[in-house]
Amino acid sequence: MSSYCVIGCGYVGTTAAIHLKQKGHRITGTTKSRSKLIQLSQVADNPLILDIAKADASFDFLEDQDGILISVAPSQECDTYDDIFSTGLTRLCQALKQRRSTQPLHVTYISTAGVYGDQGGKLVDETSKIDRKHPLNATLTKAEDSLLTVGRDDTSICILRLGGIYGPGRDMATAIKSAAGEQVKKNGNHVCSWTNIVDVAEGISFAYNNKLEGVFNLVDDMQLTRRDLSNLLCDSDGLPPVLWLNQDLPGQRVSNSKVSNQKIKSAGFRLKSPSMLSPLHI
Helix, strand or coil: EEEEECCCCCCCCCHHHHHHCCCCCEEEEECCCCCCCCHHHHHEEEEEECCCCCCCCCCCCHHHHHHEECCCCCCCCCCCHHHHHHHHHHHHHHHCCCCCCCEEEEEEEEEEHHHHHHEEEEEECCCCCCCCCCCHHHHHHHHHHHCCCCCCCCEEEEEEEEEEEECECCCCHHHHHHCCCCCCEEECCCCCEEEEHHHHHHHHHHHHHCCEEEEEEEEECCCHHHHHHHHHHHHHCCCCCEEECCCCCCCCCCEEEECCHHHHHCCCCCCCCCCCCCCCCC
16 A cells, blocks of 8 residues: 655645545645644544644655645635745755655645736647746746755656636536626636646546656646636526626736646546536546
8 A cells, every 4th residue: 555645635635635545545634724633534544733834844754655745725814825835845845855765756746727827818838938927926836846856866746737626615617607797807808727626636646646747737628718608607597697807907816828738638647527518527
């Protein structure tokens, strides 16, 4: 039985932990919240309290792992993006570099296709230039760079860039339809990428099993503008359209590109959810 650690058991991490445990892995799972430790113990064989942004954080558990998923985000209560993706990821990368064990380790890091920024709705892939002008994207891409340069022959790193997540617990189609007839302060002409949580879990397992290295876009096939997507959803239920803005608000972080998923498909991955408009392929 292989040992797999999920660092950050939020929505994505918990779903992945359940999926990986069903595949036969022994799961170590981490949470920053003591109040969530009991709940985590129902999923993980070895639940731990860990805040990677804390100076006294212990990374001793890294020594015994075959695979690691890093799925972290700031908590609403106190963390900032700099806390997690600058301070925290720097400490975690340092711990990976200093790991005493030399057994092969595969690391999957959950990132976002939002780092491509505003590409004018054009097609982008993993070789495309990313947006380092927006402060948040600069922070997120710096975190990616830190992991990709861990530089150990026994450690392979895979970055999965996700779209907006939908699926059980996040019914985005219903959320969009709930805004029918209302004005939403986002640009309706922008193309957004999406990923079903089922494909996120499957993609993490696929990355580990195939020892993927480098950056991969894990998004579904749908490449519609917000307006086109909402029109399709609302029309199907006879609802009035969502009223989107036709321009960006000042200072708003913009994501506007058709994100290609061809690289991960060429590696052999098959989507179970080509789009939120189609049935799930079980």
